[in-house]
Amino acid sequence: MEDKEIVAKMIAKDFQGLEGLIDSYGFAICQTIYRVLNHPVEASYRKEVENEVFYKIWSNSLQFDSTKASLKTWCLTITRHLAVDKKRQVIRQLREVPSEILPEALAWQEPLGKEDFLALVAILSPEDQLIFLKSFFFQDKPGEIAKDLGLDVAVVSNRLARGKQKLRNELLKEGRS
Template structure:
């Protein structure tokens, strides 16, 4: 089947064709993702990324343009891009986590930072609030928080990432007010 025919079938939501695309390209996409993520991620995260690429194709087949290249290359590029983004998010998350943890390590030396944190964390919505408390107050690892909350580890990491960004903003406002 030619790429144009596959596209037409996907636009018509033909599940049989979609299944054949998955069978044909799964190993390739897994290899592309694994070559970037390597041993930094467990195999189920690599598989989840590949599944997300296929779901992206299923939801928006119109984004694929056969005139610009083959379906194989299109899927490989999406996989590569997604894997690189995942790697970047992890690096940013780890850097910000270290920075925030260093700020919160010394409540006695910097009580205003600790107070701003405690006031700011109350403004977060659940479950992000609970996740941030578990991580930054009780120093729980994301894996442990995942088990406690019933959320996936990637969801916990995403909420930590977004929660830290929000906490930084809220803490900056609190510290600028100078009420402590």
């Protein structure tokens, strides 16, 4: 089934459109979810995110604009955003922030609470947030992060360095150095 036909059927609320979407892009959607929610603590949320993704695509099919992106790109963007949101939610649900979450250069006198940490990391771009959290929260190595996200190790290392600098600058601005 072609993308135009899939979208037309979903707009008409014909379940064949959803079936066509799943047949065409279901594997890529699931693969994206697994890349973002790749830790054992997050495994139980994968099916939930998958259902949320298909529901969101189904209910927002009128918003798809083929002049802005392909159907696959549009679906994978929705998928990535929902998966990253779930990852943030899982991190917030954890009872404590690991004690060595930030490098020593970012140490301060008062301990940083979980919500403060997540608010601080929120100044980064969504992809940099994911890289930063995978590195400092889940203790993934740059090579593992690069493999998970399909990036070069050098790109991951550069983004980590830039992220640390942004966080340092933000803490200095707030007077928490």
